[in-house]
Amino acid sequence: MADKTDNEYRQVRISKLDRLREAGQNPYPERFERSHMLADARLLDDDVQGVTVAGRIMTARIMGKLSFITLQDVSGRCQISIRQDDVGPETYKIVKKLVDIGDFIGIAGEMYTTKTGEKTVRAKGFSFLGKTLRPLPEKWQGVQDQEVLYRQRYLDVIMNPESMDRFKLRSNLIRIMRRYLEDQAFMEVETPVLAPKASGAAAKPFTSHHNALDMEVFLRIAPETYLKRCIVGGFDRVFEFARCFRNEGMDPSHLQDFTMLEYYCAYWNYEDNMNFTQKLIQHVLTELFGSLEVEIGGEKIDFSGEWPRVSFRELILKDCDIDIEAFRDADSLRAEISSKGITLEDVEKMGRGNLIDQLYKKVSRPQMTGPVFLTKHPVDLSPLARRNDDEESVSDRFQLVIRGWEVVNAYSELVDPLDQRARLESQAALKASGDDDAMDMDEDYLLAMEHGMPPISGWGMGIDRFCALITNQSNLRDVVLFPLMRPND
């Protein structure tokens, strides 16, 4: 790792700092006025005067009295040239002797096209804008070491334009979603990250201790119950980009620290919400890609038209010929699964809902490619979802599955406070009997519910997952700028 402070490069560059100051150049000046981003400068006609650009030096071709330098900024790259005859021998000597690849410089000058056809800014004035003490990675191969790419992400995005583009896309994605929701009268709110209870999902929380209050606090595992309190309070449509934390295993599709977008809409049911989801995602993809066909993992996925809606029951019946409605308790279902020759891990401990979920993950989910709305989950997998009025064993719930990834989870919310109390009591009983993932009793949330809720449909999307999916990344860390790494010093 680059933690040595005594290497040749650093010593040489520190000595250049002093020489820059002696030559009258501040190595770290306070500002610079740009007229154009580099990508925009390249579009200018020849002979345009008064162009001022700045950026990081990526490559340099230094000659005796004329140099070509490629600068990079967030917009892209542009070549500049510096001629001794234009800037004078003192300044040209600085360029030759004291400027390194990786440094920031700014120039003022005019546009021209070189005889090899490259748009170039010819420097009439030169400003030193920032000294680097470390060399950039190799200009052609860049950084290959996955560990360095994660630990020193700045090097990744400096050297790899596709990586920079991916993070730009993530930013665009979030902006487009935020605007779309705002345009549909949703209001962005912020709810607690640090709370006395980890509620709203089944997951192991991170814990901490609040000194002044002398109490245990939890990092949120979901914003759900607070956003629903907002609905109780009269905000009809709310959303939050909620950083959530779950103290569970890490692998390419799970991070302990991730971003969920959740929204809640009063007076909608889950079917309204499916309609809206389809419009939202079609809008986002059109804005991002100008197309509803996205290539993911080597196959083109078509997001246009109406997406199929299939219930758990229909799906499982189709994929393994088991009608889950015919098996109303865990034991009979377990027997049926094993009689079909399907093996699932740890079936003995599972309730009926979990059995169905595991069965689905085994026989159905891996082969689901295009966008599919999976609906009507077993009610005991959905402690916060509304029970279906016609079938009491299922919930008014859907997930959006794309290429085997559950990207969206949404339902008609349970707004009956007595039903909610009963379901949380059974969750708490599961937890007391050793199920760490079951939910806690949440009296504070029940108190809010008892003050009355309208019909609500809520919705959550794993932003990291969606982003990884549409940027064709298989590891969520590739869409997170600074993933958590074990320190290695």
Next chain:
RNA sequence: GGGGGCAUAGCUCAGUCGGUAGAGCAACUCCCUUUUAAGGAGUGGGUCGAAGGUUCAAGUCCUUCUGCCCUCACCA
């Protein structure tokens, strides 16, 4: 947690059967007014991830450890 893989100069990588540590880029000293992976001449740069072991001799073989990647399990 199980299994597999990787770790050599600032970066990208070679390193044969165990026998003096290599290249390109980058850096340093020069030359160079149209380059664009600029070119030419020269120079310096290594705790081979760490610690043990085997051996006359270890970057190389063995053990342990650390970090990272993949995979299985777990986990909405």
